[in-house]
Amino acid sequence: MLLSPLPAALTAALLLLTVGAGRAQPAPDTARPPRPADVSLLTFEKIAADCAHPFGLREGQHLEYRLQDGKGKTTGTWRYRVLKISTDTSTPKKSDPVQTTKVLLKSGLYDPTNHLMAQQDLTYFCRRDTTFTDGLGHINYGSLKSFRDRRLAYQGTPLAWPHQPAAGSNLADGGVVVQVSSPSVAIAKVITTLRQRKVLAGGPVSVTVPAGTFNCYAVESQREVSTAARADLVLKSSGREVDYYDPAVGIIKTETYDKGGKLVQTRVLTKR
Numbered sequence: 001m002l003l004s005p006l007p008a009a010l011t012a013a014l015l016l017l018t019v020g021a022g023r024a025q026p027a028p029d030t031a032r033p034p035r036p037a038d039v040s041l042l043t044f045e046k047i048a049a050d051c052a053h054p055f056g057l058r059e060g061q062h063l064e065y066r067l068q069d070g071k072g073k074t075t076g077t078w079r080y081r082v083l084k085i086s087t088d089t090s091t092p093k094k095s096d097p098v099q100t101t102k103v104l105l106k107s108g109l110y111d112p113t114n115h116l117m118a119q120q121d122l123t124y125f126c127r128r129d130t131t132f133t134d135g136l137g138h139i140n141y142g143s144l145k146s147f148r149d150r151r152l153a154y155q156g157t158p159l160a161w162p163h164q165p166a167a168g169s170n171l172a173d174g175g176v177v178v179q180v181s182s183p184s185v186a187i188a189k190v191i192t193t194l195r196q197r198k199v200l201a202g203g204p205v206s207v208t209v210p211a212g213t214f215n216c217y218a219v220e221s222q223r224e225v226s227t228a229a230r231a232d233l234v235l236k237s238s239g240r241e242v243d244y245y246d247p248a249v250g251i252i253k254t255e256t257y258d259k260g261g262k263l264v265q266t267r268v269l270t271k272r
Contacts (some may be wrong), residue, residue: 049163054126054132055250056080057103063250064271066210070263076117077110078267101126109141117141125158129245132158135176138192140225144178150187153179159194163247165217171197194241197221207244207252208267214252216244221254239264 122134135156159174175193
């Protein structure tokens with residue numbers, strides 16, 4: 001029996017199904033979850049890290065992170081706005097030109113009632129295959145509460161986030177030193193340092209936060225906060241920090257533990 005020709009639209013649909021059948025499909029246990037309606041496409045699509053736009057940032061973009069204590073209670077919110085992105089090229093002696101992209105951001109820390117507690121200008125930059133975040137992003141504002149109405153001078157050391165980190169590799173220390181002084185005398189230094197930074201083994205892991213699901217590398221470090229009035233008078237606390245970052249998106253989640261291994265704070269990306 002002769003079959004009548006298929007309608008053109010149905011023929012096209014069958015052709016698409018046939019082509020799709022030849023492509024590898026993700027296993028059920030690795031399938032990505034449905035996209036929340038309020039999350040951008042950028043969150044879920046695999047995008048290569050690009051130094052032209054460090055962490056995929058664009059001028060005018062807004063980011064938001066929620067702070068929680070060890071029990072999951074919200075304690076504050078960090079909000080960021082990208083002010084400007086610029087690129088310059090330098091030529092070191094006997095070397096090829098090196099291009100650096102800088103990102104200027106305005107950050108603000110808000111309490112649960114949306115009251116502004118602190119604000120800080122930050123500079124990120126990207127060079128070759130690594131993005132660097134500003135060490136000033138690690139200022140311990142709690143330790144500065146007792147130094148109100150004093151002069152504060154900041155010196156940050158950037159933290160490196162390689163685009164293709166090797167498991168087990170070590171990363172340079174970073175952090176910030178805040179010099180507290182009066183018009184006539186230096187009073188103290190408030191220091192936050194992330195040292196012994198190491199990329200954990202296992203490769204990228206899936207991390208889900210309110211902003212979406214991301215493939216992240218985990219970086220573990222020893223976090224030390226100290227207030228030094230003199231060389232022989234130093235108040236110090238230490239613990240452990242684990243940062244989960246997607247090279248194309250940025251820091252997704254940060255977990256902070258005390259010296260005894262108890263989770264004391266979590267910071268998660270909520271909006272992008």
